[in-house]
Amino acid sequence: xxxxxxxxxxxxxxxxxxxxxxxxxxxxxxxxxxxxxxxxxxxxxxxxxxxxxxxxxxxxxxxxxxxxxxxxxxxxxxxxxxxxxxxxxxxxxxxxxxxxxxxxxxxxxxxxxxxxxxxxxxxxxxxxxxxxxxxxxxxxxxxxxxxxxxxxxxxxxxxxxxxxxxxxxxxxxxxxxxxxxxxxxxxxxxxxxxxxxxxxxxxxxxxxxxxxxxxxxxxxxxxxxxxxxxxxxxxxxxxxxxxxxxxxxxxxxxxxxxxxxxxxxxxxxxxxxxxxxxxxxxxxxxxxxxxxxxxxxxxxxxxxxxxxxxxxxxxxxxxxxxxxxxxxxxxxxxxxxxxxxxxxxxxxxxxxxxxxxxxxxxxxxxxxxxxxxxxxxxxxxxxxxxxxxxxxxxxxxxxxxxxxxxxxxxxxxxxxxxxxxxxxxxxxxxxxxxxxxxxxxxxxxxxxxxxxxxxxxxxxxxxxxxxxxxxxxxxxxxxxxxxxxxxxxxxxxxxxxxxxxxxxx
Ligand code: ADP
Numbered sequence: 001x002x003x004x005x006x007x008x009x010x011x012x013x014x015x016x017x018x019x020x021x022x023x024x025x026x027x028x029x030x031x032x033x034x035x036x037x038x039x040x041x042x043x044x045x046x047x048x049x050x051x052x053x054x055x056x057x058x059x060x061x062x063x064x065x066x067x068x069x070x071x072x073x074x075x076x077x078x079x080x081x082x083x084x085x086x087x088x089x090x091x092x093x094x095x096x097x098x099x100x101x102x103x104x105x106x107x108x109x110x111x112x113x114x115x116x117x118x119x120x121x122x123x124x125x126x127x128x129x130x131x132x133x134x135x136x137x138x139x140x141x142x143x144x145x146x147x148x149x150x151x152x153x154x155x156x157x158x159x160x161x162x163x164x165x166x167x168x169x170x171x172x173x174x175x176x177x178x179x180x181x182x183x184x185x186x187x188x189x190x191x192x193x194x195x196x197x198x199x200x201x202x203x204x205x206x207x208x209x210x211x212x213x214x215x216x217x218x219x220x221x222x223x224x225x226x227x228x229x230x231x232x233x234x235x236x237x238x239x240x241x242x243x244x245x246x247x248x249x250x251x252x253x254x255x256x257x258x259x260x261x262x263x264x265x266x267x268x269x270x271x272x273x274x275x276x277x278x279x280x281x282x283x284x285x286x287x288x289x290x291x292x293x294x295x296x297x298x299x300x301x302x303x304x305x306x307x308x309x310x311x312x313x314x315x316x317x318x319x320x321x322x323x324x325x326x327x328x329x330x331x332x333x334x335x336x337x338x339x340x341x342x343x344x345x346x347x348x349x350x351x352x353x354x355x356x357x358x359x360x361x362x363x364x365x366x367x368x369x370x371x372x373x374x375x376x377x378x379x380x381x382x383x384x385x386x387x388x389x390x391x392x393x394x395x396x397x398x399x400x401x402x403x404x405x406x407x408x409x410x411x412x413x414x415x416x417x418x419x420x421x422x423x424x425x426x427x428x429x430x431x432x433x434x435x436x437x438x439x440x441x442x443x444x445x446x447x448x449x450x451x452x453x454x455x456x457x458x459x460x461x462x463x464x465x466x467x468x469x470x471x472x473x474x475x476x477x478x479x480x481x482x483x484x485x486x487x488x489x490x491x492x493x494x495x496x497x498x499x500x501x502x503x504x505x
Contacts, residue, residue, distance in 0.1 A: 027048050028049055031053055032132070033048075034048065034055055035131075038129060040126055042067050043064055047062055054133045055100075061103075066081075068082075084112070085127060088116050093115050094113070100112075109133070109138040110131050158177075161176075162183055163257070164195070165256055166195050166213075166242075166255040167253075170196065172195055173191065173254065175191060183230050184231030195257065200226075217244050223241045224239075225239050228259065237262045239262050240259050242256070282335060282342075289332045296321075296325055300325065303318055334466045337466065338466045346473060350391050354385040354386055355387075355429065355499065359399055365403075366404055373414075374413055386501060387501055388500065388502060389502060395499075402497070403416070405467060405495075406432075416431070418431045423498075427498070428496060429496070436489060437486040437489045447468045448465075450466065478499050478500075480497060481498045
């Protein structure tokens, strides 16, 4: 304990007006700082409760020992403790941060201040040493650093968005790889420059960029869409969000700006727009084309009704016109239907009906084609009626389509089988042919609009690639399904229509 009294004779401490033992008690009571004295050789002379708490030694264990005990071996090896004392003398004080060792061997991050104590006669009496445990602060800082690092990497890695920070005047202070990709500038080319460099000259002229920052400051956030300019001068349609960043006390620190390139979306919208125009045009065209067809049909009928014998030449001409007019009417009707389908204007008039009736009508309509192509046709209708809620005209149209396709896509002399049957709650019609079949890669597309398996096919025989699209839509609207099967090219096809039957019959 003698050692502990020694410092009370030290000059700076003598200047206090407190009685020495009171002052000593004050120091001893401090718990958050290790405060102790070293003799000129670096041996410990006093110890307070903070030192005991931070370093783990009781005063009796440590007094008299050399203070290098608190240093990791590595620091001792490079004579750091001595260096600290020398520097303290040289500079009047020495401050350091570093790892120190507790009694139990664990380490802590310390802030150390060493002050030499000089006697009245100028001799070195020893040193005071104040050590603070900064482990918590260091961990906190480390966590902060890591989280900032993670955030930076995250921003850096985002490639689909240009993310930049702006200072309060709108100058770029950070720049991610997405920004580089989207706008074409390297970070070095933009840092420190005003963000209005990405705006169009017109926008700059009208003060729009500055307005953007004003609005963001007022409302915290502003989102807008507009043209932006890349380094190479090209423009793109962008969605821009600017968020004002404050320091937590309401003072503006800058802005975060996130830009998304909407070119693809814009292109898509314009394609959709074009598509809409096209379907509207198709609808109009179909109507206009239909108008002259009815008088033509009438005129042809008048020719046969007149009762006069037609000359072979006239009869031949009449036959050609009759067949071509039928084909033309069919195409125009298809076109009308497709515009109804694409515009969602297809309407059904459903009532209870027998699917077999629709099938019989379809066969009636398709039969001439089978005969013309000398195809062997067989029908096996279910003996029981197949009651469904359906639009007889549309259902017939679907089945005519399937039968016509079977005829079209089957060589002369081929075979076509159609059957209807009740399976559980469903009425099923299958149309099977021995024709050209469907390649697997075409299978998923044949129900698409304007899809045609073989475009080189003589289109006088083919249609517009509408039939199956329409068939699927009509069957869908009836709550049923239409599917196709084929073993592949040259191996025939089978189409199947399933429709829900009316229960309780
Ligand atoms: P279209 O017959 O007017 O071309 P569809 O929508 O009726 O249009 O048929 C689409 C395509 O599906 C056809 O072009 C054809 O390639 C294929 N397809 C339809 N039915 C058959 C069939 N029975 N056998 C082989 N291919 C078929």
